[in-house]
Amino acid sequence: MTTQNNFLSECPTLYIVPTPIGNLGDITQRAIEVLSNVDMIAAEDTRHTGKLLSFFNIQTRTFALHDHNEQQKAQVLVEKLLAGHSIALVSDAGTPLISDPGYHLVNQCRQAGIRVVPLPGACAVITALSASGLPSDSFSFEGFLPPKSKGRRDKFLEIAKASRTCIFYESPHRILDSLADMLAILGPDRSVVLARELTKTFETIQGMPLGELIEWVKSDENQQKGEMVLLVHGYREPQESDISDEASRTLAILSQELPLKKAAALTAEIYNLKKNALYKWGLEHLASS
Known part of the structure; x- marks a missing residue:
């Protein structure tokens, strides 16, 4: 059986490596092997990733690649890859590029003919969907909701008659405002699931009609904290x-x-x-x- 280390030394590659979204036990053995054996790890936040690497006793050096420098630094990494290095791309949590940096680097690698290998692993979108009880045969991930009310309402108007399950990320300090905007556009009867702090100690997955959900969140400040995923049931023709x-x-x-x-x-x-x-x-x- 060919070891990961031998493979890396023979074929310079950009690896897309998911990291845990909360529970460190969710990292895969393959992810640990890749992170341990590549020449460099491109990380959204090197300090945050450093804690993960330290926990698994991984000594690989890191390189900062985030939203503010990716377009400038991607070419630096492409040049290293073309020179024979292998690089792993990680975000702070979950799968890179899913509302995280990495698009410009992957795009440039593809254009340069550099091999890009994605590893399967943690992703809050899929984790939330799998436990939501909402239809999963057709869904779309819409990313983070806009920060301002008008933008959010425009987005909800856009998906109001969509038959698919729609999934959003939201920040805790905006959750009540976003639910209020959603209520104004989609009405109180639309089924919505709030998945919060997935894989962590205080994980919560709660689904109910939107009018009830917003009151439930208002009544418990704990439900207004942490990492959040909102899943909206698709539109159904009224009977x-x-x-x-x-x-x-x-x-x-x-x-x-x-x-x-x-x-x-x-x-x-x-x-x-x-x-x-x-x-x-x-x-x-x-x-x-």
Whole structure:
């Protein structure tokens, strides 16, 4: 069996190496071998990565590669690779490039014909999705939510009618504001899961209708701390049974003053429902009343 060390000495390669998102026991044996045997480790934060390397007694030297210097420093690493070195790319936690630095380096390596080898491993997106109970056959990772309310609301409008599960990262100091913006656009009945502090001591994975979830987070300051993943159930065409009593009453009142089609359109906008479903409901229930 060819050892990792022999392989590295024969073929200069950029390795994409996931690191634990919390529990250090989640690192793979292959990741330890690669980090131990490459010539250099390109790290988002060398001090943070240094603690991980120290824990596993890895002596490989590190090179800082982060959001602020990647475009300038990537070429330096490409030149080292072309000169025969092997390099591992790591982020602070999880899989590099997933809302972390690395894109410019990988892109330049591909263009230069340098071999890029990805290792499987920890990723908060997939970890959260696997335990969320939301549909996983079709999903998209949308990255971090915008820092300002308008940007967040625009993003929620963009995915409001998407049938796939949508996944976001969010910072603890913005979680309540983001949930409030989500509530304003998606309504209280959309199923949302908050996955917090994954793999760590205080891991929490809580799913419920958005209107209930935001109250639950407000009531417990502990749920407003730590690393967070938000997962949003995809849009589903409303069935007649999905039309709430409030929506049906609103439709009934509006239809007394407006044509049913217009009343259905206004009610749909208020309650984030399909106007066709409301119109059909009105034909079946209001025409005979």
